[in-house]
Amino acid sequence: xxxxxTVECNLDLTGRGRGNGLPPETSRxxxxxxxxxxxxxxxDLIRAGGIADYSELAQLGRVSRARITQIMxxxxxAPDVQEQILxxxxxxxxxxxxxxxxxQPIARALTWDQQxxxxxxxxxNRLNHAPQENPGKNGRSRLEVRLPRR
Numbered sequence: 001x002x003x004x005x006t007v008e009c010n011l012d013l014t015g016r017g018r019g020n021g022l023p024p025e026t027s028r029x030x031x032x033x034x035x036x037x038x039x040x041x042x043x044d045l046i047r048a049g050g051i052a053d054y055s056e057l058a059q060l061g062r063v064s065r066a067r068i069t070q071i072m073x074x075x076x077x078a079p080d081v082q083e084q085i086l087x088x089x090x091x092x093x094x095x096x097x098x099x100x101x102x103x104q105p106i107a108r109a110l111t112w113d114q115q116x117x118x119x120x121x122x123x124x125n126r127l128n129h130a131p132q133e134n135p136g137k138n139g140r141s142r143l144e145v146r147l148p149r150r
Contacts, residue, residue, distance in 0.1 A: 027090035
């Protein structure tokens with residue numbers, strides 16, 4: 001005996017909503033905000049004695065010690081800059097407005113005042129103004145920001 005089963009559904013074939021795999025209404029916490037929270041958590045683990053050092057963190061996270069250092073460098077940022085990073089607006093589509101690589105030169109600044117100036121410049125260029133888009137190698141748009149030199 002054969003049973004016939006009919007399934008009905010709506011199918012959107014316009015190609016909209018492709019890209020990052022998220023529905024258009026969904027947003028996500030920017031990656032640097034998650035990394036900032038991770039750095040704070042890892043510092044707490046080291047201070048509490050649960051983790052011995054960066055090397056052990058790297059082994060547990062299955063990343064290089066250099067990557068752990070990059071993430072932990074966020075902890076040398078001025079406290080108010082750290083707070084602003086933690087509370088960056090969610091990203092609803094496209095790339096995050098700030099990348100970890102853009103924060104590394106800010107973290108290397110010697111004083112918190114210098115860090116605040118560099119951060120303000122990045123925020124002004126990246127978050128408050130419409131960024132200029134340059135086409136990448138594969139035809140996709142790429143955002144560029146140049147940080148002021150120290």
